[in-house]
Amino acid sequence: MIITIDVGGTKISAALIKGTKVIKVRKVDSIIHQDLANLASYLVNLCEGWAEQAFTVAVACTGLVGAERVNFLSANDSLPLKQQLEIGFGLPVVMLNDAAAAAWAEYTLRLDRTDNTLAYITVSTGVGGGIVQNGKLVMADDGFCAHIGHMSVSRPDLPVIECHCGRFNCVEALSSGTAIANQASSILNKGVSCKTVFNEHLSHPEIALLLEQATDSIVELIANIRALTGTRVVVLGGSVGSTNLFQERIKTKLKALPKIYHVELLAPVSGEHADLIGAALYAGSVIGCD
Structure with a gap:
């Protein structure tokens, strides 16, 4: 399974996904504008108990999702979020912009x-x-x-x-x-x-x-x-x-x-979990399994 996280400016969702099936979902308020420095630990804690069930983490994130850092435009700050999450989860992490994730879901599911x-x-x-x-x-x-x-x-x-x-x-x-x-x-x-x-x-x-x-x-x-x-x-x-x-x-x-x-x-057609499903599908295509 894949741990998938959708990081938005208002809400954050996390799910365990197998293929396109959402097994479990958790939702919390976002802390991007209140406590950005602790975002990585916040996400790891949100997914507590899931790491041993998953082989990777897929993240759909607001902002400019670069190879090394995520630039959160609305917060006027950036983080090396991929590296922080790989350390926190002890798993490989695939990241992409949240709207790009939804685009991939729409393309793949049609x-x-x-x-x-x-x-x-x-x-x-x-x-x-x-x-x-x-x-x-x-x-x-x-x-x-x-x-x-x-x-x-x-x-x-x-x-x-x-x-x-x-x-x-x-x-x-x-x-x-x-x-x-x-x-x-x-x-x-x-x-x-x-x-x-x-x-x-x-x-x-x-x-x-x-x-x-x-x-x-x-x-x-x-x-x-x-x-x-x-x-x-x-x-x-x-x-x-x-x-x-x-x-x-x-x-x-x-x-x-x-x-x-x-x-x-x-x-x-991808529904309310478009970003989560799209990120999971993209990670699966990058890694070569689901």
Whole structure:
């Protein structure tokens, strides 16, 4: 079996996985923004009692997952997390970005696929993604690769918004759940979550316009990805991206693009444990067993 860990900014999940079957799951709050220095020991403790049942550890992690270090952009710090976990578990560790893990799950589990290139976009707290190009997961030694949420898009008639990465009009700064909540809070003159925006304020004219602008940015991102990778398949997931409202509006707007930019927009098939399953499948492919 494989110990699989999904390290997010808000939550951390761990599971024992055999093949694609989740045997056991544990979930805790994340400590990335409170106690990053002790993250490795926190993860080892979370998986107490599992090491003797597993042959490796697969980690899907937020941030820039490089060969030597993980750069946690939102925490403005980095860790040699792979090395720390190998010492803590006494097992080999395979690490990749969490959205890349979900992309690999989507690619691997779609047994009816006819194309070997696929792009995965998650619209949730942030905007992330992963790309499988010609059957291989696109990765880079420093971890800064396929971070499509930090691709900027054109919005000439609207105010410029700075992203936490330092650039302007990144899709994450325009269309993420955090961005929608921040902009809606300004419009409504009170603090609201993205979930509250969707549940209670869709009839507000300025909120409706905000969501149109957010979906416009995702559509432009998809067109850019299509031009860059040639993919004809895009999977749109995440707590925001998976909503019917987002999916249907984006599908409609994609049809209005020039035909060369048309893609098949699909909902995820990998379920709530996409990152965990994808990391396990990727580790199994790297090591050569499951």
